[in-house]
Amino acid sequence: MNKTPARHLGANLSRRDLIAAAGLGGLALATGARSAFAAGADNVLKVGFISPRTGALAGFGQTDGYVLEVVRKALAKGFAVAGKTFEIQILDQDTQSDPSRASQLAKTLINSDQVDLMLAVSTPETINPVADACEAAGVPCLSTVMPWEAWYFGRGAKPGQPSPFKWTYHFGFGVDEFYKTYVSQWSLIETNKKVGVLYPNDADGNAIRAHLAPLLASQGFSIVDPGPYEDGTTDYSAQIALFKKEKCQIFNSFPIPPDFAAFWRQAAQQGYARQVKIAQIAKTGLFPDGVEALGNLGFNLASAAYWHKAFPYKSPLTGISGTELADGYEAASGKQWTQQLGASLSLFDAGFEALKASADPRDKAAVAKAIATLKTTTMIGKVDFTAGPVANVSPGPIIGTQWVKAPAGSKFKLDYVVTEHATDPNVPVGAKLAPYNG
Structure with missing residues (x-):
């Protein structure tokens, strides 16, 4: 059987021709992909x-x-x-x-x-x-x-x-949205209006301490502030002791997530978490995996949402x-x-x-x-x-929310529900705020 120097593919196209054509075709395709845009x-x-x-x-x-x-x-x-x-x-x-x-x-x-x-x-x-x-x-x-x-x-x-x-x-x-949301959210459960705050020594914490705390105080909330702490702190015994002594039924914090996890576990171990009726957290507790990591301590944490699927x-x-x-x-x-x-x-x-x-x-x-x-x-x-x-x-808005146990049949452990909407009434309220210790 005779072998030809180049095996023809198609009527008049050799392998070399095909490779060359493929290269031109690739260039044409690339050019075509950009044809929707102006040149240059x-x-x-x-x-x-x-x-x-x-x-x-x-x-x-x-x-x-x-x-x-x-x-x-x-x-x-x-x-x-x-x-x-x-x-x-x-x-x-x-x-x-x-x-x-x-x-x-x-x-x-x-x-x-x-x-x-x-x-x-x-x-x-x-x-x-x-x-x-x-x-x-x-x-x-x-x-x-x-x-x-x-x-x-x-x-x-x-x-x-x-x-x-x-x-x-x-x-x-901003602070005004947090203020409106917290006053609205905290009015949903009867408390002694004493708020233990844990605000870090960072840009968020210092802004909140300077601007939000005085607004909350003007509405009759007693702010118990042990002072700024450094991000990465591992021992919160002094802050917890103060909150217990002052019987703070509302807790509010703006920490990075690892710091809150450390604080809240210590608060549970040292008996403070049992005194809390509203645990209102921000900057942390925003996402389900972080709350799930807290186990049972994560249920009924109050949060706030800058966006919700609702x-x-x-x-x-x-x-x-x-x-x-x-x-x-x-x-x-x-x-x-x-x-x-x-x-x-x-x-x-x-x-x-x-x-x-x-x-x-x-x-x-x-x-x-x-x-x-x-x-x-x-x-x-x-x-x-x-x-x-x-x-x-x-x-922009920030609306009151809460992490609760997901209903039976859910593929997730938690549900994130809207509990108030003072900063955007167009967002539907989906649930009643439950006390942290029911």
Whole structure:
């Protein structure tokens, strides 16, 4: 049998021809994949996204991978601004819960990657160093999920003076929202109105001590404050002894998650937890895995939600509802939904609404101006930077919630129920607040 030098595949196409054609075809496919976008480098928009996905604050970033998938899918065919379609590159980075790393990541995204917009989410340890880097470099930055006072005053702004910030903006809850929620929530159960507070010596704790505690005192609550403690403290015996002595039936704290777990186990061992009628926690106890880790001590902890799947708003970027977002995450991950899902998605909602409103998203000054005048509705509800309370800030809701035993037949141990809605009456109340010790 004779062998030909090149075996023909098809009418007139040799193996070498096919390989060459395949290379051209690959190039054509690659070109076709980009055909929805205008030619040239100016058709690419780079968006930085920085969050804590590992380390002590990992609970805040646990769902960000899923949110990024949802966002990238929505943007796969490009993003239209003023008649031009842009290819979107989202450059996401994990701070590992380290403020120094957050700052360095921001500088790399600014200087090496040359992002057009920076998005930062969850806690001062992440947001403030990122915002400071952006302010110094003249890059528009939008953030959410920390008390706005810790963002604004914690970065050097002074009460009664003009905002020192031109490039950085923050939306979401503040002291006033916590105040309204706590007064509303704490009125649901009869107590002696004595509040034992455990506020750390960090940006959150110091802002809450300075601004929230006096407001609560003005409503007749007696604040028992043993003073600031350092993050990472392991022995809380002195604080617990004071709370027991003062018979504090309400407990309130803003710690990082490991610190609360250590405190609450010691409070149970030393008899204080049995005196508590309302255990109102913030910054920790936000996510189901952290509460589950406490075992029976986690049931009936009162919390507050900056987003809940019951929020009646849709994402303008993706078009999905809160229930769809939560159900999609549970189906994809096998894990219970968390309030961070809607918050992280709302950051993309607001960011891309600002890019659209800028008319020229490659112009950083135009993007910053668009954020400053942004009025829109995101997954968490209204975002309005024209309404104060200070420049560069748009306040947002925080609603009263509670962790309770899940109903029979649930595949999860806990249910997260809405117990009050003073800061956003559009969110339906789903359950009555139960005392911590029923």
